[in-house]
Amino acid sequence: MSQSTPPSQPAEGNPYAGQPTDGNPYAAQQPTGGNPFAQQPAGGNPFAGQQPGFVPPAPPAPRRGNVTVGIVAAVVAALVTAVIYGVIIGKTEHEIGYAAIGVGFVVGFAAGKLGGSNPVLPVVSAVISLGAIYAGQLTGYAVWAADETGTSVTTIFTEQFSVLTDVWKEGADAMTFLFLAIGAFAAFSGAKKAAD
Structure with a gap:
């Protein structure tokens, strides 16, 4: 049994009646010769027809961060965490190692998060954290002395x-x-983690 071709439909009932013979519905829209780039300027530059002097915007540079912002963030974090650490030491009358690690990590994390991946920031944040832990320990002694003597922490400082520094040395x-040392290492590590 042989297959027979379907009878051709009238033009008004055939949605494909207006198509070109090769079956491409977009053939009438393409430039001559079937080349979609035939109407572009020579050289294939799609921007050649724009105004003279137009320069397309450059892609943004990769983010390296701002060292100044990172250092300022580290200093602010150091001041806040030093006070918190000092109050903890003063009220408990003990140095708490985890709190020193927390001080260092927060200082480093703030520097790396806001300062970016600049290789200077982990080192600077480690140094700043040393100052923060030292200031926290001094604050702890001052809080303890203020509780004992009835004077204010500000007066003692x-x-x-x-x-106060002699008491710290003793x-x-x-x-x-x-x-x-552990606090400084935590600051260094925190800055590197935050920048990644």
Whole structure:
């Protein structure tokens, strides 16, 4: 049994009656010769027909971060965490290693998050965290002394700062310096993690 071709439909009932013979519905829209780029300027530059002097915008540079913003963020984080760390030391009358690690990590994380991936920031944040942990320990002694003497922490810092530093030196032991070192390492690591 042989197949027969379907009878041709009238033009008004055939939605494909107006198509070209090769079956391409877009053949009438293409430029001559079937080349879609035939109407573009020579050289294939799609921007050649624009106004003279027009320069397309350059793609944005990869983000390296702003060192200044990172350092400012580290200093602000250091001030806030030093006060918190000092209050914890003053109220508990103990240096707490985890708190020193937290101080360092927060300082480094703030520097890396806002400053970007600049290789200077982990080192700077480690140094700033040393200052923050030291200031926190001094604040702890000041909070403790203020509770004992009934004076304010501000008075102890402003009028008896040399006594405060002498008390810190006398109380400093291997654990004090270990907390400083671990805090600095946490700041270095925090800055690198935040920048990734």
